Amino acid sequence: MKLQARELRWQVPHSGTARSIVEDVSLHVAEGELVGLIGPNGSGKSTVLRMIYRILRPAAGAVSVDGRDVWRMSARDTARLMAVLAQENGGEFEFSVREVVSMGRTPHKSAFARDDQRDIDIVHAAMLRVGVLQLAERSFATLSGGEKQRVLMARALAQQAGLLVLDEPTNHLDVRYQFEIMNLVRSLGVTAIAALHELHIAAHYCDRLYLLENGRLAASGTPAEVLTAEHIAGVYGVRAAIRLHPRSGRPHIEFMPDEPV
Amino acid sequence: MTQGVGVENRANLAGDGASQAASPPRRRMPMLLLALMGLLLLSITFGITLGPVEISPASVWRIAGHELALRLGIASAPGEWTLAQHQIVWLIRMPRVLLAALVGAGLAVVGVTMQAMVRNPLADPYLLGVSSGASVGAVLVLAYGVLGFAGVYALSLGAFAGALLACVAVYWLAHSGGRLLAPRLILGGVAIGYCLGGITSLVTLTAGQRELANAVLSWTLGSLAGTRWDELGLPALVLALGIAWLLLQARALNALLTGDETASTLGVDTTRVRRVLFVLVSLLTGVMVAVSGAIGFIGLMVPHITRMLVGTEHRRVLPVAALVGAVFLVWVDAVARVAFAPTELPVGIITALIGGPFFVWLLLRRGLSPGAGR
Numbered sequence: 001m002k003l004q005a006r007e008l009r010w011q012v013p014h015s016g017t018a019r020s021i022v023e024d025v026s027l028h029v030a031e032g033e034l035v036g037l038i039g040p041n042g043s044g045k046s047t048v049l050r051m052i053y054r055i056l057r058p059a060a061g062a063v064s065v066d067g068r069d070v071w072r073m074s075a076r077d078t079a080r081l082m083a084v085l086a087q088e089n090g091g092e093f094e095f096s097v098r099e100v101v102s103m104g105r106t107p108h109k110s111a112f113a114r115d116d117q118r119d120i121d122i123v124h125a126a127m128l129r130v131g132v133l134q135l136a137e138r139s140f141a142t143l144s145g146g147e148k149q150r151v152l153m154a155r156a157l158a159q160q161a162g163l164l165v166l167d168e169p170t171n172h173l174d175v176r177y178q179f180e181i182m183n184l185v186r187s188l189g190v191t192a193i194a195a196l197h198e199l200h201i202a203a204h205y206c207d208r209l210y211l212l213e214n215g216r217l218a219a220s221g222t223p224a225e226v227l228t229a230e231h232i233a234g235v236y237g238v239r240a241a242i243r244l245h246p247r248s249g250r251p252h253i254e255f256m257p258d259e260p261v
Numbered sequence: 262m263t264q265g266v267g268v269e270n271r272a273n274l275a276g277d278g279a280s281q282a283a284s285p286p287r288r289r290m291p292m293l294l295l296a297l298m299g300l301l302l303l304s305i306t307f308g309i310t311l312g313p314v315e316i317s318p319a320s321v322w323r324i325a326g327h328e329l330a331l332r333l334g335i336a337s338a339p340g341e342w343t344l345a346q347h348q349i350v351w352l353i354r355m356p357r358v359l360l361a362a363l364v365g366a367g368l369a370v371v372g373v374t375m376q377a378m379v380r381n382p383l384a385d386p387y388l389l390g391v392s393s394g395a396s397v398g399a400v401l402v403l404a405y406g407v408l409g410f411a412g413v414y415a416l417s418l419g420a421f422a423g424a425l426l427a428c429v430a431v432y433w434l435a436h437s438g439g440r441l442l443a444p445r446l447i448l449g450g451v452a453i454g455y456c457l458g459g460i461t462s463l464v465t466l467t468a469g470q471r472e473l474a475n476a477v478l479s480w481t482l483g484s485l486a487g488t489r490w491d492e493l494g495l496p497a498l499v500l501a502l503g504i505a506w507l508l509l510q511a512r513a514l515n516a517l518l519t520g521d522e523t524a525s526t527l528g529v530d531t532t533r534v535r536r537v538l539f540v541l542v543s544l545l546t547g548v549m550v551a552v553s554g555a556i557g558f559i560g561l562m563v564p565h566i567t568r569m570l571v572g573t574e575h576r577r578v579l580p581v582a583a584l585v586g587a588v589f590l591v592w593v594d595a596v597a598r599v600a601f602a603p604t605e606l607p608v609g610i611i612t613a614l615i616g617g618p619f620f621v622w623l624l625l626r627r628g629l630s631p632g633a634g635r
Contacts, residue, residue: 050522053526054525054526055522055525055526074528074530075525075526075528075529075530075531076528076529076530077528078526078528079526079527079528080528082526083526084523084526086522086523086526093380093382093518093568093573094568094572094573095515095518095519095572095573095574096572096574099515099572099573099574100519103512103515103516103519103527104527106512106513106515106516106527106528106529107527107528109512111509111510111512112509159527
């Protein structure tokens with residue numbers, strides 16, 4: 001098992017209230033799988049991912065990658081096993097695209113090591129693979145949203161980690177670029193877990209889905225098993241009709257917002 | 262669809278022009294460093310020749326060479342300079358100009374580091390109250406002789422402790438829910454700076470030592486006057502060690518600029534690195550303030566100019582900023598000495614006169630926009 005999260009719980013520290021933001025969430029990702037984490041805003045998708053990528057320490061439960069507990073590893077060791085595309089902008093400092101992608105080498109380099117030919121080759125190959133080589137000397141800050149995501153994907157590839165964690169990678173992107181970035185994830189053949197906002201993206205690309213509601217798992221399984229009319233009505237509060245694509249068997253969702261749930 | 266293609270075309274067209282400024286090729290770095298070192302050497306020489314007593318650049322280096330040879334035990338006969346010229350160059354002007362270079366480099370490096378720590382290009386040890394903290398520590402040493410056990414290093418130690426406290430206070434104030442709030446950082450820093458400035462004045466005026474008040478006044482304005490050789494050792498050592506350590510942490514500094522969370526996922530132990538940076542920034546600021554007072558805005562202007570020259574990558578920014586800062590303060594000090602001769606201005610006045618408008622310009626250009634603190 002590539003990624004295993006067991007009975008994760010998270011609550012706001014020192015808040016005094018016993019209410020958990022996330023409670024009893026277990027999930028796994030097998031080698032080569034693309035797994036989606038879906039749910040309405042505030043359902044805990046990002047919180048679960050941040051426990052996985054070692055930013056929020058779970059109040060209970062454990063996360064392991066390749067059988068190693070990430071919360072017993074250093075940030076550096078974790079970064080060699082897992083690369084993250086989170087929702088954080090690059091700030092207002094101007095790095096070139098090549099410099100941003102080179103940052104993916106950070107966990108592999110000791111303080112005294114200079115970037116050698118191997119690092120340069122890895123960075124070059126990563127940029128080539130996601131199609132941003134022609135942007136290499138551009139300033140990252142001036143790129144469009146879709147281009148930025150591709151550059152960050154190249155950084156993740158340069159990190160050479162076996163697992164990719166994506167927090168709403170299609171957020172704020174035009175439809176065309178949403179598909180572009182997800183096609184890229186698919187074509188790279190990486191093992192990945194992604195929090196996804198758009199259900200049609202989750203239905204089209206993911207091997208399996210976990211549906212979160214108020215910090216708890218409401219359903220899990222293949223897209224056809226999870227994206228049912230009942231689940232969507234129950235969790236999202238919207239009536240929907242589901243058709244399964246005759247060949248792929250993937251669900252196609254038609255929302256019916258004018259009809260009562 | 263057509264719109265998307267248009268965007269890409271525009272992006273490609275803009276690409277070539279913008280790329281050169283954003284990130285010059287690596288091979289240009291050694292040339293730039295050499296050029297800046299040459300410029301620094303020229304500036305130092307010029308700075309030493311400047312003053313009421315005329316001294317040629319050649320005799321500056323002959324006198325320096327002679328003194329150096331004597332210290333290395335090599336026989337060297339004094340040349341055709343007068344004793345007065347010798348003493349002015351060796352005992353008065355040279356230590357002062359060298360200290361200007363050290364302090365300029367140090368404050369520039371502190372600015373670069375603080376800006377990475379708080380992810381804000383407006384960070385500066387003077388603006389954020391760190392220099393004021395150092396001043397309080399130093400004044401307490403001068404007025405009450407606290408930290409007497411540290412001997413000649415008591416002043417630097419006091420300044421370091423004061424800087425560290427101010428640094429932690431400002432950071433704590435600006436921090437909320439795992440995020441640094443830019444307006445709170447700047448306003449909090451200014452508020453803490455004022456508060457600490459008040460404490461400095463209070464201690465100065467109530468300590469019952471009249472000479473102290475005069476000394477403190479010129480010193481809070483930032484002054485390099487009366488520098489002695491024995492004052493150069495500690496700043497030089499701390500600066501060299503500081504730059505060396507920061508260069509080793511350059512990858513971590515780069516990563517910090519992209520945000521704590523990203524830095525962490527890139528394998529940087531952000532808590533540990535930030536803790537060390539706190540100490541380092543305070544140490545550098547404290548040591549510099551102890552010898553020269555609070556000279557403002559160097560840490561704001563020099564990193565900015567440096568990034569316009571070589572981009573943001575810290576392996577290039579750190580050495581270039583140090584050299585640019587050194588050259589910059591040598592020249593500012595030269596202006597401070599001759600502009601209103603025979604009256605000599607504290608350098609801090611000149612840096613404030615240049616730095617204030619520079620800060621306003623930065624504000625107008627970048628603003629305290631929502632992105633500034635994220």
